Amino acid sequence: MHELAYDDIASAKTRVTGYVRPVTVAPVEPGPGEKHQVWLALEYMQHTGSFKARGARNFIQAHRDAGTFPDAGVTIASGGNAGLACAWAAQQQGVPATVFLPAGAPPVKVARLRRLGADVRLVGAEYAEALAACEDFTAATGALASHAYDHPLIAAGAGTLLDEIRAHVPGLDTVVVAVGGGGLFAGVATAAERHGIRTVAAEPAGCRALNAGLEAGRPVDVGVDSVAADSLGARRASSMALAVAQREHARSVLAADEEIVEARRELWDQRRVAVEHGAATALAALTSRDGYRPDDGERVCVVLCGANTDPSDLV
Structure with missing residues (x-):
């Protein structure tokens, strides 16, 4: 296992700067009696609608720089957002992308993938089945296999977000991120630890791969049953993410589906x-019954990591 280091994130910054959109950070007005400060990192405004563009750009550029890009292009299995980012980064470089998604992936994501020129393959009911099909495709074609979260280049690219947030929020104490397989968490938490910042890992109670891994002391498979499963529905968190989560500056919290729905509607x-x-799962970590409770004066930033959604159920 590659142990992610801050140097990996510094290298990623040189590859993504000028190609990804710098994050916008907005303050949240304190509620009655609240004595902490909260900001929202609006990373859903990133290319392709999620933070995944950072890791995809870093991954593809690193292989371009190393001269290790095959003629067959790049392939990835994804719940949707990582596939979108991979297709976008591949399009920027003029290389083919083949994206494997579960058959139940949101139509809005499938349509956007095809507009980006990707060859979309819908396979199985869960991410794990799409991943198996992607692995077979890689073996048969020699395509470069990317990953939705379990790769140091992907996680390091995601980690570039943290220093951008720090530039907006001097004295940041805590950053809250949603966790599926753990790529965003691993990158952000690695960068945050460098600066003495706490990282809160927020998961749905029905998709708790990282939380369960912490309990077991090793990566374990979990069930996937949540309203947020289309983007956070990994069966197993990466070893890389678990290693970071076991450190002093990390916390793990869970939110129930109804709390996630309420946080999304509140936004x-x-x-x-x-x-x-x-994305709303991260905000739910602050509002849920068993969530994270900031101390008085604490400066907290919640990452809103993606907006590839159908908003028709919000009105």
Whole structure:
């Protein structure tokens, strides 16, 4: 296993700067009696609608620089967002992308993938089945296999987000990120630890791969049953993410589906922000019954990581 280091994130910054959109950060007005400060990192405004563009750009550029890009192009299995980012980064480089998704992937994501020129393959009911098909395709064609989260280049690219947030929020104490397989968490938490910042890993109670891995002391398979499963529905968190989660500056919290739905609706009602349930999971970590409770004076940033969603159920 590659142990992610801050140097990996610094290298990623040189590959993604000028190609990804710098994050916008917005303050949240404190509620009655609240004595901590909260900001929202609007990373859903990133290319392809999620943070995944950072890792995809880093992954493809690193292989371009190394001269290791095959004629067959790049392939990836994804719940949707990583596939979109991979297709976007491949299009920027003029290389073919073949994307494997579960058959139940949101139509909005499938349509966008095809507009980006990707060859879309819908396979199975879950991400794990799409991944198996992708692995078979890689073996048969020699395509470069990317990954939705379990690759150091992908995680390091995602980690470039943290220093951008710090530039907006001096004295940041805590950053909250949603977790599926753990790529965003691994990258952000690695960068955050470098600066003495806590990272809160937020997961749906029905998709708790990282939380279960922490309990077991090793990566384990979990069931996938959540309203946020289309983006956070990994059966197993990466070893890389688990290693970071076991460190002192990390916390793991869970939110129930109804709490995630409420957080998503609150973002729409109060701010006219329409995000995925997966992104709303990070906000739910602060509002859920068993969530994270900031101390007085604590400076917290919640990452809203993706908005590839159908907003029709918000009105």
